[in-house]
Amino acid sequence: MGLRANPSQRQKRLGQELRRIREESGVNREAACRHAGLHKPHLSHIEAGRTACSETRLRALLDFYGCADTALVEALVDMSAASGRGWWSEYRELSKGRLWDLAELECGATAHRSFQWMFVPGLLQTRDYVSALFANSVPAVPPEDGARLAEFRLRRQSVLFADPPPRCHAVIHEAAFHMHFVSRKIRRAQLEYLVEISQLPQFTIQLLPFRSEMPPATPGAPFSLMDGKAAPLCTVYVEQPTTPAFISDPAHVEEFAATFSRLSMAAFDPLDSTLLHATSSYRLVQHLLYIL
Template identity: 35%
Template sequence: MPPRANPTLRQRRLGTELRRMRERAGFGGSELGRNVGMNPAQVTQMESGRIGISVDRLHTIAAACNCDNRPLIDALAGIITERGKGWWEGYREVLTTDFLEVAEIESFATALSTCTTNYVPGLLQTGAYASAVFTRVYPPLPRKDIDVRTAFRVQRQQLVRSGKTPLRAFIHEAALRMQFGGSKVLADQLDALVEDSEQAGISVRVIPFAVDTFPGASENLTFAEGPVPELDTVQLDVAHGVLFFDAPADLAKHRAVFARMDSMALSEDASRDLIWSVKKEVEDRYA
């Protein structure tokens, strides 16, 4: 079978974990290849996600590398045996890879934590608010592209609204006050945010202006938990797309960031009260 031209994020992550397994054992690619019956080119392609391996080959590699982390090995075996395409593949011809990989990460996460500073998290946006967020892009997008992106974002939300994946959303007060699409869109969004916060599996916590120091980065963050901690992933939104981090040091750093946010954010009840008060301000000011 020829190498994959465009391995998915999960396929690349499998390769990354196999590389880390090899490096922890102190092997070079050639040495591992000799031990498991692969040539150096195959090892390189495996670690880049361009070729797949069997579960039996995974166990052979783990044994050769003296890896006895059974939960990790079982989780990697789960990636190998995944079949079928995710719903996001239907958008591959119309959206960039960044969009698809965000949906892929979310769909395989066991839990999600987000932190946003300038808008309501995408997983909790109303259709009108999401459309307004995409409308602000410069240079302006064609209407059909805005509609596609909005539909994609709304479909992503089924993951948390169904209760399948727990969501913790930390939202800075600034994001509650930033307008996209006008006061009516914002007021409706804040109303929907309160309703979402009352659903099982969705926690909304506000970080108020009164907090002395904002914990964490100014960018919007998502921490996606995997079936084992080694397979957690950090997503960072940047101006021209998204960045993903999975190095152990990055994961440890962002676990600490979210722990700080958890200790500094308002309680769920106090957060709802603040959201309601902001909504009332918006309605009174622009009535």
């Protein structure tokens, strides 16, 4: 079997996790190769995500490394067995695969946590909001490309309504609803949609007001945390002006998780219109609807 020229994020993450477990166990590459009947370059390619690893060999390696986390073992087996093909395969022309990686990771996540300060998170945007963003994008994209990108984003949202659905926790800065790159009508409809979906049990939506006394360490870039089927498999997706970044290093993931926790504590209570005494996020939404 030939080597993969461009491993997917899932394939790279599987290899990285195998290497992390091996190194933490104190097993060197030579000993692992002898145990699994592999040549040293073969294991190097597996750990780089450039080639596959059979379930039998994968379980043998994890057992040799002393990995006793059953949930992690089964999650890695599932990652290895995945074909990588899904609805996103229909969009091969988009973004050199980065968007496919995002869609595949989102579909495999058990929970989504996101922070946005200028936009509503992509998974929570209405059709009109998405269309307006791509119509006014800078740099401009041809209308047909914008329509294709908008369609892709809307299809990503289906993951939040799967059976069973993953948890979705979003912290959105109030600034996102004062931006004029979408019309007042669209912003109002977007706010009403957030109120509507907040009544579903899988959603936790908080607004971070302008008057929040956030410390200087507030992140400058929006980010999302996607929890895997086992705790060590959380991945961070950071939106950047050039190439978005996927972060899997445990220490860095923990930093983003701590930042999200801090943002959640600084934000208003979760949006909920069903309570007798409306939450502060809901009161802010009503204020925004009034002034828009």
